Amino acid sequence: MSEQPERRGGARVLVVDDDPGVRYTLREILASEGLEVEEATDGEAALEKLGAQPCPLVLTDLRMPRLDGMALLRKITAGHPATRVVVITAHGSERQAVEAVKAGAYDYFKKPFETEELLAVVRRAVEALRLADENERLAGELALSRSMVFSSEAMRRLAVLVGRVAPRDVTVLITGESGTGKERVAEAIVRASRRAGGPFVRFNCAALSPELAEAELFGHVKGAFTGAVRSRPGLFGEADGGTILLDEVGELAAPAQGKLLRVLQEGEVRPVGDEKARTVDVRVIAATHRDLQELVRAGRFREDLYYRLDVVHLSIPPLRDRPEDIPVLARHFLERFADRFGASPLHVPPALFDRLAAHRWPGNVRELENAIEGLVALSPPDGLDLSLLPGEPAAGSPEAPAEESTPLPLKQRVEAYERGLIVDALRAARGNRSEAARRLGMSRVTLHDKLRKYGLAGGDEEAGER
Known part of the structure; x- marks a missing residue:
């Protein structure tokens, strides 16, 4: 889906009328309002223009050859739901307008129309488009923001x-390097979709062998292969009425x-070993860090499936292309892990953000999250040990360690990490030591x-046993 044209400032308007005089008059009036105007002689020509480039606002006559205004309205409503349509009716045709x-x-x-009447209608439509854009942005x-932290444009x-x-x-196809948050974007789409109340099933296409992946996705009947002791509906069957993420x-x-192509084309799945297909209603979101077009050229991915x-x-x-997100992500992770490992309040030296900004983060957000987790877990109680971060500070920089300094001993780092895990388990168990010990896989005496x-x-005794 191409991104919708910018609607702030002057909106684009498509005028559809078989009368060149009417088109000229409308163009002059609308252009005087700062609107960008395009023309089409009938409904068929209008659909061709909309197919080439979506237009937020359409003004159309009702009586036209080839494809009249009502037929054009229905096709726009079905194929271009974001487009506002204003119809032009002949005097005395109010019934048609209501329809x-x-x-x-x-x-x-x-x-015949009055200029001010026309502009009043168009201004309302343009304002409705602006509000719709703003609502979409906020939504x-x-x-x-409920799945990811960011501040970049x-x-x-x-x-x-x-x-x-x-x-x-x-x-929807979501692409991006490993660690950028493709699954988080998929979660956001599902959360804001009409299927939010339905099942959301996730499957990593690289996790299983080809035979098992096929059976896992589309189901199988009993005896279809060795180990198939009972029939299973498959993940598409489980996602019926909801969404599936194919990572x-x-x-x-x-x-x-x-x-998969058959599911997308026909809405049908055929379990392994079954001769009958079943209908499913599933929205597909696919994600990959690979270049699918390159895989198509190499003959490793079906071109029709790609499209x-x-x-x-x-x-x-x-x-690395949105460095302004690094400090807000770092603060978010610092707060999370300080709370998890019982390290609050946390003293954060300004040099930390300089170090983070200097690193390229080839593993993206996931690498940053892991780096902050290790930093908080392994630093001593009196402050963050920046030597634990990936990369090295520039020689002679304020945060560069002195030559005589030594890294934190391994034993102390391990103990700090273990202490954090115990605090985390106690909080999850709400102070119950027996439950915390179970979660940690140790005896109550050891805990x-x-x-x-x-x-x-x-502190644990003050929390009380439950």
Whole structure:
């Protein structure tokens, strides 16, 4: 799906009328309002223009050759739901205008028309488009911010597209390097979609052998292969009425690619070993860090499947291309892990953010998260040990360690990490030592000894046993 044209400032308007005089008059009036005007002589020509480039606002006459205004309205409503349609009716044809509004037209005006009447209708439509854009942006940022932390303009643009595509029941392809958050974007789409209350099933296409992946996705009947002791509906069957995320879809084997194509084309799955297909209603979101077009050229991915998946393409920029997100992500992870490991309040030296900004983060957000987790878990209680971060500070920089300094001993690092795990388990168990010991895989006596060792026994006793 191509991104919608910018609507701030001057909106684009498509005028559809078989009368060149009417088109000229409308063009002059609308252009005087700062609007960008295009023309079409009838409904068929209008659809061709909309297919080439979506237009947010259409003004159309009702009586035209080839494809009249009512037929054009229905096709726009079905194929271009974001487009506002204003119909032009002849004097005394109010009944037709009412029918058009019931069929999905935003508004109407009569000809011969007064300039101010026409502009009043168009201004309302343009304002409605502006509000719809703003609502989509806010909805997208809300949905994405519940899964991801960001402040960059690049991610805000992605959030707008998430908000725009989420309620529209189309297939989405999410691409981006490993660790950029493709699964988080998929979660945001599902959360803001009409299928939010339905099942959300995830499958990593690289996790199983081709034979097992096919059976896992599409199901199998009893006895279809060795070990198939009972029939299973498969993940598409489990996702019926909801959404399935196919992670690393570029790794899907050829036989499964053919079956996936059938699901997308016909809405049908055929379990392994079964001669009958069953109908499913599943929205597909696919994700990959691979270049699917390159795989198509190499003959490793079906071209027809690629085009079925690439209806809407969302690309997540790598972290190195949005450095303004690094400090907000770092603060988010610092707060999370300080709370998890019982390290609050946490003293954060300014040099930390300089170090983070200097690193390229080839593993993207996932690498940053892991780095902050290790930093908080292994640093001593009196401050963060920046030597634990990936990369090295520049020679002579304020944060560069002195030559005589030595890294934190391994034993102390391990103890700090163990202390954090114990605090985390106690919080999860709400102070119940027996439950915390079970979660940690140790005896209650061993846990009690460690609580005394790390100075946690008193706080735990204050919490009380439950």
